[in-house]
Amino acid sequence: MDTFAVFGNPIEHSQSPYIHSLFSAETGIFHPYGRILAPVNDFEILLKQFFDKGGLGANITLPFKERAYLFCNQHTERSSFIGAINTIKKQPNGILLGDNTDGIGLLSDLQRLSLLRHNSHVLLVGAGGAARGVIASLLSYGCKLVLTNRNFLRAQKLVEVFYHLGNICALPLDHLMYPEYDLIINATSIGLQGNIPPILPESLITPSIGCYDMFYQKDDDTPFLSWCRRQGAYRCSDGLGMLVGQAAHSFYLWHGVLPSILSVLKTFQKEKAI
Numbered sequence: 627m628d629t630f631a632v633f634g635n636p637i638e639h640s641q642s643p644y645i646h647s648l649f650s651a652e653t654g655i656f657h658p659y660g661r662i663l664a665p666v667n668d669f670e671i672l673l674k675q676f677f678d679k680g681g682l683g684a685n686i687t688l689p690f691k692e693r694a695y696l697f698c699n700q701h702t703e704r705s706s707f708i709g710a711i712n713t714i715k716k717q718p719n720g721i722l723l724g725d726n727t728d729g730i731g732l733l734s735d736l737q738r739l740s741l742l743r744h745n746s747h748v749l750l751v752g753a754g755g756a757a758r759g760v761i762a763s764l765l766s767y768g769c770k771l772v773l774t775n776r777n778f779l780r781a782q783k784l785v786e787v788f789y790h791l792g793n794i795c796a797l798p799l800d801h802l803m804y805p806e807y808d809l810i811i812n813a814t815s816i817g818l819q820g821n822i823p824p825i826l827p828e829s830l831i832t833p834s835i836g837c838y839d840m841f842y843q844k845d846d847d848t849p850f851l852s853w854c855r856r857q858g859a860y861r862c863s864d865g866l867g868m869l870v871g872q873a874a875h876s877f878y879l880w881h882g883v884l885p886s887i888l889s890v891l892k893t894f895q896k897e898k899a900i
């Protein structure tokens with residue numbers, strides 16, 4: 627039996643089993659890791675069965691992160707701010723600990739790419755689970771954060787949750803021109819929907835701006851990054867580094883060893899070049 631697994635719906639596209647097999651090979655730690663498609667109504671039942679039968683750790687993805695938070699008996703401090711988790715560890719006493727490694731995964735990738743400074747002015751587009759998972763990390767790094775979203779009320783609600791942690795406000799999509807931003811992060815799911823019309827004003831993209839899409843697709847630029855490049859941006863990156871980073875920090879929670887993010891990214895790059 628796999629003692630580690632990712633739960634989601636859909637799940638067949640997930641790169642997590644592959645990433646974790648690379649971590650296992652690099653560290654020499656036995657780490658059998660599978661993927662489990664959870665029917666929406668049976669998520670908690672499947673998760674309970676998994677841990678009852680000897681599961682030691684789980685990753686949780688769309689659309690179950692909030693429900694997984696409620697399922698756990700205990701939470702790390704960073705995940706309790708967020709109210710959603712992507713990692714569960716079964717502790718030796720049987721208690722299930724929930725954590726959220728999305729924020730640290732994003733932060734470490736932005737640092738690797740030199741896209742972030744301590745006082746960066748960041749525009750975060752989106753107010754779903756992914757945005758929620760990274761706001762506390764960006765604020766704790768010292769960023770000034772503007773949140774925007776199609777459903778503006780959702781953005782305002784997120785600001786209310788996090789305003790005590792730092793400099794954060796919400797602006798509607800048609801009020802974004804000033805001030806200029808150092809970095810735009812796409813945390814919407816528009817990439818999953820293909821080439822839909824862009825939702826941001828073109829004039830936001832200055833030559834020096836950084837553009838980061840949390841979405842990742844294997845063979846091509848994401849629709850958001852293609853649009854940014856067409857407006858003249860050249861400091862662009864997709865969310866693969868975040869994906870590997872959050873996985874590495876899950877691995878760390880389970881085994882106490884942080885695997886190399888860079889060596890996994892190199893493996894992906896080599897495969898892309900073939």
Ligand code: NDP
Pocket residue numbers: 688728731751752753754755756757775776777778780813814815816817818819822825840841842865866868869870872
């Ligand atoms: P959610 O479903 O929770 O949120 C979706 C967000 O996208 C909402 O803000 C929604 O706006 C917005 N949105 C959806 N369709 C449109 C549209 N047509 N036009 C404008 N806005 C739209 O998804 P998540 O937050 O969980 O995931 C968002 C993205 O982040 C996904 O692409 C996911 O793959 C990626 N992600 C990447 C990770 C990584 O490690 N690289 C980790 C986690 C997520 P509204 O509120 O108005 O509906």
